[in-house]
Amino acid sequence: MTFRAFLVALAVTFLPLAPAARSQAAVDLSKSQMPSVISVPPEAQPSDHFDVEAATNAYLAQIPASARTRSDAYFEGGYWLILWDFLVAIVIYWILLRFGVSAKMRDVALHLSRFAFIQDLVYWVQFLIFIAILSTPLTIYEDYFREHKYGLATQTFGPWLGDQVKMLLVNMILGGILVAVLFRIARRLPRTWHIWGAVVTTVFLAFGVMIAPVFIFPLFNKITRLDDPKVTQPILSMARANGIPAHDVFQIDASRQSTRMSANVSGFGNTMRITLNDNLLRRGSPEEIECVMGHEMGHYVLHHIYKDILFLFVVTVAFFAYLRWGLEWSLARWGPSWRINGIGDVAVLPLVFYLATLFFFVLTPILNTETRTNEHEADMYGLNASRQPDGCAQGAIHLGEYRKMSPGPVEEFIFFDHPSGRQRIHRAMQWKAENLQLFLNQSAH
Numbered sequence: 057m058t059f060r061a062f063l064v065a066l067a068v069t070f071l072p073l074a075p076a077a078r079s080q081a082a083v084d085l086s087k088s089q090m091p092s093v094i095s096v097p098p099e100a101q102p103s104d105h106f107d108v109e110a111a112t113n114a115y116l117a118q119i120p121a122s123a124r125t126r127s128d129a130y131f132e133g134g135y136w137l138i139l140w141d142f143l144v145a146i147v148i149y150w151i152l153l154r155f156g157v158s159a160k161m162r163d164v165a166l167h168l169s170r171f172a173f174i175q176d177l178v179y180w181v182q183f184l185i186f187i188a189i190l191s192t193p194l195t196i197y198e199d200y201f202r203e204h205k206y207g208l209a210t211q212t213f214g215p216w217l218g219d220q221v222k223m224l225l226v227n228m229i230l231g232g233i234l235v236a237v238l239f240r241i242a243r244r245l246p247r248t249w250h251i252w253g254a255v256v257t258t259v260f261l262a263f264g265v266m267i268a269p270v271f272i273f274p275l276f277n278k279i280t281r282l283d284d285p286k287v288t289q290p291i292l293s294m295a296r297a298n299g300i301p302a303h304d305v306f307q308i309d310a311s312r313q314s315t316r317m318s319a320n321v322s323g324f325g326n327t328m329r330i331t332l333n334d335n336l337l338r339r340g341s342p343e344e345i346e347c348v349m350g351h352e353m354g355h356y357v358l359h360h361i362y363k364d365i366l367f368l369f370v371v372t373v374a375f376f377a378y379l380r381w382g383l384e385w386s387l388a389r390w391g392p393s394w395r396i397n398g399i400g401d402v403a404v405l406p407l408v409f410y411l412a413t414l415f416f417f418v419l420t421p422i423l424n425t426e427t428r429t430n431e432h433e434a435d436m437y438g439l440n441a442s443r444q445p446d447g448c449a450q451g452a453i454h455l456g457e458y459r460k461m462s463p464g465p466v467e468e469f470i471f472f473d474h475p476s477g478r479q480r481i482h483r484a485m486q487w488k489a490e491n492l493q494l495f496l497n498q499s500a501h
């Protein structure tokens with residue numbers, strides 16, 4: 057079966073299910089969304105008896121009980137999905153090894169070409185298609201039906217499937233190049249491959265992060281220059297005040313896929329750009345947009361991309377050291393029965409992914425904490441740059457549509473890659489309490 061035939065078969069199998077998901081989502085969406093307009097509650101108004109706890113609780117009290125229940129259920133369900141994703145991946149890699157599927161795919165690749173680079177690519181394409189097929193039920197549930205059920209998705213099944221195929225193709229090309237390069241290293245440098253592998257992987261990922269906004273994102277969304285000076289003027293003014301060399305503000309049509317609000321600052325030097333998504337523009341108050349932009353500028357000014365890459369490098373070095381040990385240990389035991397001829401044999405790839413899945417599953421809380429720490433720093437920068445604590449509180453509530461508002465401390469440590477909504481509102485109200493004269497003077501004028 058050709059790949060194209062496979063996709064058509066997939067579409068035919070699942071398309072009839074799609075309309076059911078849509079009508080189900082339409083039923084109670086409005087009741088469970090966070091309120092679009094969030095006013096400043098009396099407890100959060102500037103006064104000489106301003107109380108941080110009371111102001112925080114008053115903001116939280118604006119969330120309807122149905123919206124909170126739904127958001128908690130969505131986010132807590134995500135904990136289980138981490139486990140299910142992990143288990144399904146482990147089983148798929150094990151099947152590939154145990155039943156000689158990987159060795160067969162390698163034989164096909166060897167048969168088709170004399171060149172190692174092409175052989176590795178051919179293997180990689182087969183590997184991705186096999187995984188795509190076996191993980192399809194979970195992917196469709198997780199990314200399509202579940203997102204619709206919670207009112208977070210806007211796409212019908214056809215365009216959704218189209219995006220999945222595009223992602224698969226990007227993965228085939230970019231992933232294929234990385235895989236072929238890494239195997240070349242493993243074959244040429246059998247003693248030190250894990251060191252060079254870590255370096256090449258980090259450089260490759262850093263490169264990917266930098267080109268993605270220009271070359272990858274436009275494959276999925278339309279990015280246009282924003283021409284409304286009412287929106288762009290305050291943002292560009294804030295950028296200038298913070299030493300950010302941005303001349304334009306861009307808009308991305310994220311509503312094509314979801315209802316989530318977000319924004320980002322990407323690139324560097326002349327490619328530096330500020331992008332807001334249309335959900336934020338449509339639903340956010342001007343104060344809220346300013347807070348979000350201040351937050352994004354914080355990421356830029358505090359060099360979070362470079363810090364992330366450095367952190368990634370440390371993790372990757374540790375991973376490759378573990379990988380070398382894990383591969384040698386496993387191949388000594390099972391290599392012959394899986395028909396894998398050592399680390400330079402591309403058929404070893406499912407074992408690499410098996411070990412990687414274990415490693416990154418265990419590392420989940422550490423990776424989340426690194427990201428959450430940066431996000432917290434960006435929050436504080438955003439408060440200082442925008443001076444919009446109430447806009448920040450409104451934003452925290454809107455983001456609560458897909459993130460639990462008030463988790464326990466251990467829960468937040470393990471699962472949260474951003475501070476929880478409650479934390480964010482509390483810090484915003486703390487900031488307001490420490491800068492009350494700013495708002496008291498304002499109301500006196």
Ligand SMILES: [Zn+2]
Binds near residue numbers: 351352355431
């Ligand atoms: Zn952020």
